[in-house]
Amino acid sequence: MKELLYEQYGIRPSDLSMLGPYQSFWVRNKVYILIPIGKRKEEELIEMKQLSDFMTEQGDLSVAAFVPTVQGYYVSEIREVNYCLLRAVRQTERSMNEGRELGMFHLRGRLYPGEISELSRIGExxxxxxxxxxxxxxxxxxxxxxxxxxxxxxxxxxxxxxxxxxxxxxxxxxxxxxxxxxxxxxxxATICQQRFTDRLWRQTNHVKVPIDWVFDxxxxxxxxxxxxxxxxxxxxxxxxxxxxxxxxxxxxxxxxxxxxxxxxxxxxxxxxxxxxxxxxxxxxxxxxxxxxxxxxxxxxxxxxxxxxxxxxxxxxxxxxxxxxxxxxxx
Structure with a gap:
């Protein structure tokens, strides 16, 4: 897996570990998360990237960003499985005021100025x-x-x-x-998770993974x-x-x-x-x-x-x- 990651992304991780349900590795103060994307459509992934870029611009440094391959694509095939590689700033250990953090997340997400179609569930x-x-x-x-x-x-x-x-x-x-x-x-409408629970953000050490986001x-x-x-x-x-x-x-x-x-x-x-x-x-x-x-x-x-x-x-x-x-x- 390390060799395949180097071939696809030009990054050679020293070790792989689990971060919640995902494989991950660290490079300096950044955590990289390898996420299988299943049958998600390209149009959905494009909107997820647009939303994650926007949230980072709004100052939420806990949101993971999509990492391109060496060829400039955002999806890689490793062992016949399609993946996205995401990167986020390493989050410090802290107790989370989850209700307040979700409220701030929703307020930022509501400001997104673009059109969302594939991920939109509002009114549906x-x-x-x-x-x-x-x-x-x-x-x-x-x-x-x-x-x-x-x-x-x-x-x-x-x-x-x-x-x-x-x-x-x-x-x-x-x-x-x-x-x-x-x-x-x-x-x-704002950025929501497909299924938000009290475990979702905690299992990734407070890193917010956009792969299951919807607009709702x-x-x-x-x-x-x-x-x-x-x-x-x-x-x-x-x-x-x-x-x-x-x-x-x-x-x-x-x-x-x-x-x-x-x-x-x-x-x-x-x-x-x-x-x-x-x-x-x-x-x-x-x-x-x-x-x-x-x-x-x-x-x-x-x-x-x-x-x-x-x-x-x-x-x-x-x-x-x-x-x-x-x-x-x-």
């Missing part, structure tokens, strides 16, 4: 969720008529109508938000952080309230933004990913997905209670902001 949640729901509903009906045989399939067949209803509620909540609430300056409403990152913290964390409600308070101190959300955040929490993403993952793997990782769907179904009542009390738990003045509650949850 409803269409994307409807498409995903329609696909899974057709698949569910097909499995139903074929009579399920495995334990996972039986759980899927029995539970899907409930999660169909939950997803439809999330879609309707977005529709109502777009009809009733007026977007504010705070609702402008800031509530996307907040909702995914909250979702992950609720599903995985202890003392989740206290941590969620602290995180959102830190964020709001820098970049307050509008009523429109709070409603989008709640809609995203309402959409049963983990359930969809579990079912899709099981069938895409051909049932090859059956124990993993079996355990996962069982845990999701066991927490159904708890999840409803969390959603029903979410606004109250973060002390959001819903009546003042004109934010509706879902009667069936309460």
């Amino acid at each position: 949640w409803r269409e994307l969720w409807e498409k995903r729901l329609d696909q899974l509903e057709k698949f569910w009906y097909g499995r139903l008529t074929n009579h399920p045989t495995t334990s996972f399939e039986k759980l899927f067949i029995n539970s899907f109508p409930y999660y169909l209803g939950l997803a439809e509620n999330a879609i309707q909540y977005v529709v109502d938000t777009e009809l009733d609430a007026e977007p504010q300056v705070a609702d402008a 409403h800031p509530s996307r990152d907040l909702a995914e952080w909250v979702r992950h913290m609720y599903e995985e964390g202890e003392q989740a409600e206290e941590k969620i309230m602290t995180f959102l308070g830190e964020y709001e101190a820098v970049a307050p959300l509008s009523a429109f933004g709070w409603r989008l955040l709640f809609a995203r929490l309402l959409f049963p993403l983990q359930y969809f990913e579990t079912v899709e993952g099981y069938y895409l793997s051909g049932g090859g990782d059956q124990p993993f997905y079996q355990d996962r769907i069982e845990r999701i179904l066991e927490k159904t009542n708890e999840s409803e209670r969390f959603l029903a009390s979410f606004y109250q738990s973060i002390r959001l003045p819903t009546e003042t902001l004109g934010i509706p509650k879902l009667d069936w949850l309460t």
Whole structure:
């Protein structure tokens, strides 16, 4: 790998180590991160580079920049896998005020003056969720008529109508938000992560890797952080309230933004990913997905209670902001 890196980039690393999920190496005070890009399109990578260059210009030195090969390309093929090499200033060890840092990140990203098309997800949640729901509903009906045989399939067949209803509620909540609430300056699109969690920046020692960036409403990152913290964390409600308070101190959300955040929490993403993952793997990782769907179904009542009390738990003045509650949850 060291020789191949030298051939492609003219850089000979002394040693390779893991930085989160990625291979990395150090050259003086710079960290280089080798990232497999899978099937990402060239147009997506171009926009990611434009955004990372802009964020660096805005003064965020923790953002990793794309490194060209010796031929001037930003994608290299190493052992039949396409990679991008990214470089960032070495970050000092520090405790992270994550909510505040995300708020600053969003404020800078909102200032991007160019056009983003390939990475844009702003205003597309409803269409994307409807498409995903329609696909899974057709698949569910097909499995139903074929009579399920495995334990996972039986759980899927029995539970899907409930999660169909939950997803439809999330879609309707977005529709109502777009009809009733007026977007504010705070609702402008900004740079978000595909899936933001409390681990994402920490695992790369606070280096921000642009390979999974999208251009979307800031509530996307907040909702995914909250979702992950609720599903995985202890003392989740206290941590969620602290995180959102830190964020709001820098970049307050509008009523429109709070409603989008709640809609995203309402959409049963983990359930969809579990079912899709099981069938895409051909049932090859059956124990993993079996355990996962069982845990999701066991927490159904708890999840409803969390959603029903979410606004109250973060002390959001819903009546003042004109934010509706879902009667069936309460």
